[in-house]
Amino acid sequence: MVLLTRLKAAVFHAKTLWRTHGYRRDPALAKADFERTAIIAALAFMLVCALSFIAMQRVNAPAPVAVIVPAPPPTPEPEPEVAEVALPVPTPEPIALPVVQAAAVIAPPAPAPAPAPVPAAPDCITELRQITNNATFYFGIGSAELSGADLVRLSRLGRMANACPEARIQITGHSDTTGSDLINFDISWKRADSTMNALAQLGLDITQFEPVGFGARTPLSQGGSTDDDRNRRVEFVVLRDDARN
Structure with missing residues (x-):
């Protein structure tokens, strides 16, 4: 206007x-x-x-737009510095240590002496040989029969043999030096067979026994009639049966 x-x-x-x-x-x-x-x-x-x-x-000019500027983040305050102060170290007071008396040293008792080794029990073969060395049966002239005392000894020998299955026993029959070799050989076999039959009659196992006749080839002595009495005999030889081990 x-x-x-x-x-x-x-x-x-x-x-x-x-x-x-x-x-x-x-x-x-x-x-x-x-x-x-x-x-x-x-x-x-x-x-x-x-x-x-x-x-x-000026009238048509746009109104100025207010620009909101974000406030800057607050500056963190610096942490106060802590001054290191060396604290005085108290001097430890001396400690009186208790007086320890040395204990008396007791010597350990002497070890007990080692027990004497127990001798190993003899095996059944050894015991059986000791018995058969004293188990010789004697016979009369031309006879193959055992006496009653011989049967008792034979029974004991047979039981011990059965208790030792690894033993094998030869029953050896012998004769005196009189007569022919054929007669002597025959009578020696009869005496060995008679002894083995007696074992069977006593109810013993005779599978470990073996009869053998030697005639007059292994006499104990030679000379008079007394020597002939000793040669008419039956002996036992104990062997170890390796096949049964």
């Missing part, structure tokens, strides 16, 4: 000047005044237009 009013005032002023100078007698001066007035009016018009344009630009 202000600019429009000023514009109208400028135009009115120009017209007034034109009318005032129109009454001048000199036409040239009147024309110069008019041109000057027109230029002023034109300049005033241009000024008014420029001011109007600037005013319109």
Whole structure:
């Protein structure tokens, strides 16, 4: 509104000047005044237009947008420095150690003497040989019969033989040196067979026994009739049966 009013005032002023100078007698001066007035009016018009344009630009300009700038993070306060102070170390008081008396050293008792080794029990073969060395049976002339005392001894020998299964026993029959070799050989076999049959009659196992006749080939003595009595005999030879081990 202000600019429009000023514009109208400028135009009115120009017209007034034109009318005032129109009454001048000199036409040239009147024309110069008019041109000057027109230029002023034109300049005033241009000024008014420029001011109007600037005013319109301000009105249409967008409102400034407020930019929110985030506040900077608070600067952490520096931690206070802790000064290291060396604490005085108390001097330990001397401790009186108790007096320990040396204990009397007791010598360990002497070890008991090692027991004497127990002799190994003789095996059944050894015991059986000890018995058969004293188990010789004697016979009369031409006889193959055992006496009652001989049967008792034979029974004991047979039981011990059965208790020792690894033993094998030869029953050896012998004769005196009188007579022919054939007769002596025959009687020696009869005496061995008679002894083995007696074992069977006593109810003993005779599978470990073997009868053998030697005749007069292994006499105990040679000479008189007393020597012949000793040669008519039956003996026992104990062997170990390796096949049964």
